Amino acid sequence: MTGTRNRSLPLELRWDARRPLPARWVLPDGSRQQLRERPAATAFDFCGRMRTLCADVAARCEELRHIHMPRVLVTFTPSRNRSRYGLQARVTPLRFRDGSLTRRHGPTDYQVQRFFVNGSEMLYVLTFCLPRFLDQPFHEKLVTVFHELYHVSPRFDGDLRRHPGRYTVHSHSKDLYDSRMAELVKDYLTEHPKPDVFRFLRSGSRELWDNHGGITGFVVPRPKLLPVGVASARSAARKLESEVR
Template sequence: MPKQASHKLQTHRLDLSRGLREAAAEVCRRVPDLGHVDVEQVQFALFYSRRAQRVLTYARCYPLPTGLRRIRKRWYRLTTVHTEAGLEARYILAFAWTRFWTLEPRERLEVLVHELYHISPDFNGEPRKFATGSWHGPGRDWFDRQVRFMSEKYLPRRLENQFPALSVRLHDGLKVSGQRLQVPHWVAIAPDAQEVAS
C-alpha cells in the first residue's frame, strides 16, 4: 500500500469500518431479505488495489466457510478472521480505498446492499446460492435489479446521509481509520489430524 494511503488509514478521525458496520446494521434491520445477517460477525475492512482502480471494483465479499476442505488429497482449513469485537467472522466485506468513496452517497448505499446480498440466508460462511451456480444468479444485471428493488422499496432517500461512512466527501484534510483487509487463506492441518479427517 502506498505510504500516503497507509498514513490516511492509520490516522484516527473517522472510523470507516465501524461506520460501515453501523450503516449495514440499519440496512439489515430494514430489508427483509437481509434480516439474517448478524453484522457483529462480519468484518468490515478496507483494501487498496491498483487493479481495483482499473477494473472499477468498489467492494468485495469474502465468505469464510467453516470446517475442512479436501484439496489434492490433503485437508485444509481456512485461517480464522476476527471482528473488532473479537468474534469469529463469518464474512468479510471489503471496500476499496479510495474508489468506493468516489461514488455518490446513494450509490455507496447500493454497493453495501449488493455485498450484503451475497451473504447466504443460512449465515453459514458460504455465499448465497442460486440455481445457476453463479454468485449473481441469472446474471449481473438481474442481481443488480434485485439490489435496486430492495434499496428503493425499503431504504428511504437520504438514509445514507445519516451515516458519515456513506456520506463523507474525500478532501485533502480528511483523516480516517479502518480495518485493513487481510485475505484469509487455506492452510494444511497437521499430519495426525489429516488421518482423523480422512
C-alpha cells in the first residue's frame, strides 16, 4: 500500500445529502434477475436495522456502553460464495494505537483514510458479510454482533480494544473470548423488554427478502492505509526551495 497509486487516493471520503452513501441490493441467491420491478424504497434496510440493534446493545450492556453508534458506519460486503463458512463480520478501526491519526513506519508517516457522513467523522466501520451472516442461526448472529462490538476500544478513540500479552485482539484464547460473548448475549436476551429490535435476526436472507420485497445496505470502499509523511516532507522542501529563490 505504499506505491504511487495509493499516494493519489484521497485522505478523506465524504458522504452527505448531495453524495449519499452508496446502497446496494443484498442478493440471497446471487442472481440479479430477482431485482426486476423491485422498489428499493420498500426494501429491508439492513444497515439501518443493524445500527438500531447495535445502539440497543450498547445501551443495555455495561461493557459496551462506551460505543456511540452515530460514529460507527454500518456497511456490508457481498459474500464471495454461498458457503456458510468464512467471514461473517469485521470491525475496521479508523485510528491507530491510542487513537493516533498517524503512525510512523521507517521515515514515513501513514494515515488511515478518514470517513465523514453528513459532516460527522466516523471512528469505526462495522461490516457484515451478506447474505452469509444472515443465514447463520439466530444465536450465532447475535454472538457475532457482540464479538465485533467488543473489539471497539473502551476509550472509543478509533482504536481496537487491546488485551495484555501476545494476542492483543482476542486475548490468549479465542474460545474464551467467544464464550464471554455468549454470556453477554444471554444476559442481553434475558427479559428484554423490546424483542422486536432483534427479531429480524431470526429470519434468513431469503425470508427477509420475500417478506420485505428485497434487502438493501451500504457498501463503501475498505479504508486504505496511505503515506502522508513523505509527501508532506517533499512539499515542505519545495516550499523552502521556492522561498530561497
